Amino acid sequence: MLAKSSIQITAPRNMSRSSTSLDETDLKLIALLRRDARTPVVALARALGVTRATVQNRIARLEREGTIVGYTVQLRPDVERHAIRAVMSIAVEGNRAAEVRHALTGHPNVVALHTTNGRWDLIAELRTDSLQAFDQVLNTVRLLDGISTTETSLLLGTYK
Structure with a gap:
């Protein structure tokens, strides 16, 4: 299937x-x-x-x-065009959350964006075709005005 x-x-x-x-x-x-x-x-x-x-x-x-x-x-993950998948935890500077959300929702490699509580303000789900493209996306997102810190984890396997 x-x-x-x-x-x-x-x-x-x-x-x-x-x-x-x-x-x-x-x-x-x-x-x-x-x-x-x-x-x-x-x-x-x-x-x-x-x-x-x-x-x-x-x-x-x-x-x-x-x-x-x-x-x-x-x-199935192996038939996805964007084989590289990751989640990025994002800390936002001050009251710039709306500005950052707007920038991220317009980014083609951000497939989902969630607000959260705790240390991180946002969680972005990222997808790219290659590790080179993934590196470019990380650099682009990290340089957005209003983002203070990020932490990214590659998704290696999916079970549900």
């Missing part, structure tokens, strides 16, 4: 998480879709003990409300 579908679930931009109420069936449906978003509606209905129409209506509602924002494909 080369690819597996997954689902991205976040609070919609125009709603707070508290305004989106998910019941037990919604949560179970989301868990099943996260495992494999290509599961047939009939199989989802059987697993949930509801009708196909119920599953179809719930998926449509979750998409319409913005709870489900998209579907993706997960590839």
Whole structure:
């Protein structure tokens, strides 16, 4: 199996998480879709003990409300174009977090960006085609205005 579908679930931009109420069936449906978003509606209905129409209506509602924002494909790491993967922990100077976030979200090799607590302010997931490109990305990111310190770890293996 080369690819597996997954689902991205976040609070919609125009709603707070508290305004989106998910019941037990919604949560179970989301868990099943996260495992494999290509599961047939009939199989989802059987697993949930509801009708196909119920599953179809719930998926449509979750998409319409913005709870489900998209579907993706997960590839085996060995078939990824960007074979070099890493996480970069970033400390931001003073109140420059928004400026740094803006710069990083526009960078093509930053595939995900997370805020965090503790020693680091941000965690960036990086992907490149080669170690040479990776070195260039590191140098570019480290020189961004507002970044005080970084620590980077290459991802060697993926298990889930």
